[in-house]
Amino acid sequence: MSGEGPVGNGPILSVDHLTVTAKGKTLLDDISLDFASNSLTAVVGPSGCGKTTLVRSLNRMTELTPGLRVKGAVNYLGQNIYDRSVNPVLVRRRIGMVFQRPTVFPNSIYENAAFGLRLVHEEEGKIDIAVRHALTRAGLWDEVKDDLERPALSLSGGQQQRLCIARALAVRPRVLLLDEPTSALDPGSTQRLEETMEHLKEEMVLVLVTHNVGQAARVSDRVAFLHTGHLVEMGETEEILERPKDPLTQQFITGRFP
Amino acid sequence: MHPVAEVVLDASAPPSEPGGRQPLPSPSSPRNGGSPSAPGSLLAWLRYTALVPALIPAGIIVAIVWTITYASRLTSLPGFFSFNWAPTSSWGIGVFVVGSFMTAVPALFFSMLVGLGLAVASTTYLPRLAASLLDPFVDLLAGIPSVIYGIWGYVVIGPYFGLTLNPWLSAHLQFLPWFHATKAAPINTLGLGLPLAIFVLTLMALPITTLLIRDSLRAVPRELWESGLALGATRWEVLRRVAFPYSRRGIMSAAFLGFGRAFGETVAVAMLIGSTAQIPPSFYGTGYTMAAAMFELIDSAYTSAQWLSVLTEMAIVLLAISLLVNVAGRRLVISLSTTEVAGV
Ligand SMILES: Nc1ncnc2c1ncn2[C@@H]1O[C@H](COP(=O)(O)OP(=O)(O)OP(=O)(O)O)[C@@H](O)[C@H]1O
């Protein structure tokens, strides 16, 4: 993982014939797709279709689940992250992740945001700047700037989730994976988080898993529709939501799904 | 009523107000087993029975302290709070108190160290199969009677300490005065003394510390682990920066309970410490602990009023220190938990 700029005009992140199996069961079946730069791709589909499995395989989090086997390639800047020579720790510094529930660490707001920078022994001054920048981009700065030493667990759920985004942003990833980040939040917090995502997508690749078609319509540029481990179709958000080609997609977006 | 039907009814009941306090169940509520016609006063009275579990240990402690204090008041003991143990003229228990700490503190230190290592290995690094083989093995140590540790230490480990380990340590730790055996403070070939007692106490405290640390590390949510790893941390970094802080209360509890175990242990220490009423002249020397002294000197209890007093008062000191450490430990653990949620 050396080069930083995009290689040629290729996408920053692409998936090439990805198949994931667990004990003989196929969770993802031969998926190929590109994630365009400076845009937000929504991954939608019914529960259990493999959305989480797909985003977890994009930064090798799949390795943390015993028994999962990954075949095919995930290319980041032209390099397959599953190559033997690639260190997963470095992959995850470039391809960040936010989970369904807020997962703040049991220390202060500041230390949460600084976590990834402390790992690389960044200078204190630079950490201060990066923490502020990340909290601002995550839309949390104004609410917490007066007391960054507060325990992060004392924040509301929505604030905690934005702190998790700030924590992921502080290490300046090129890609941010969000797995149903609003599913545990109230409508107000959800709206704030959606605004945050709209800002972020201007400077990085965002992949958002959502079961909410409305959310995909509001924030995404492109939609990938998964069903039972297959990529049914993918395209511009308007195209997919208004003129789906596949009857399965049509059923899903109109809410007529089992 | 059929149990399933009851559950279904409960599920359909309106949820209690969010944020509101849980209303006390009314005396006639079928849920706590009373019939609607039962008199409320009886049920109110019955509620106090919930205090019984709390009263039992409190009562036991009060009874023990009171009776021991009574027994110890029989006579006065010259030099009780001194280091001079020369019965009938001076009854200083200082050497026993120091001996108890000199064995329990290092044993606790080592068993915390090894316990952390075992717990981390089993929860974080070892493959599942290996962990499932290691865990019951450690837990099994807790089921071995003290006297077995004692006899094993005396017969098997002692001679090794006396002939090999202690001379080796003494030769290599020459630069540390007290850790260097001299003619005045020689190594005994049986190996009896501090190192042997500490070693066996470490093993005896190990299952407690390992088990508690392991459980508190297991309680770290999987998502926290994954978040740390997703930020590009190694397993060690997540352990150090997330899992340990998250489980620090459990780790502290492990230390306090482990201390209690090592501090009060009697039979094994009595068999291995060398039973000499002195502060060990060197690390390899023999000594005594309060627990071992009470155990071994109990035969003298009825030879004179002073003997009876000194043994019972030693018991009070041992009990007081144990309870004090326990209470202090609880306080510390509670204070850690309140700082964690401060500001809520
Ligand atoms: N480790 C595993 N072993 C076996 N099966 C698994 C494993 N992980 C996931 N699965 C299965 O793979 C399928 C896809 O799971 P995944 O979590 O990716 O779905 P999802 O689309 O994220 O669903 P949801 O919308 O409910 O979050 C499910 O049927 C699930 O039961």
Ligand SMILES: [Mg+2]
């Ligand atoms: Mg999911």
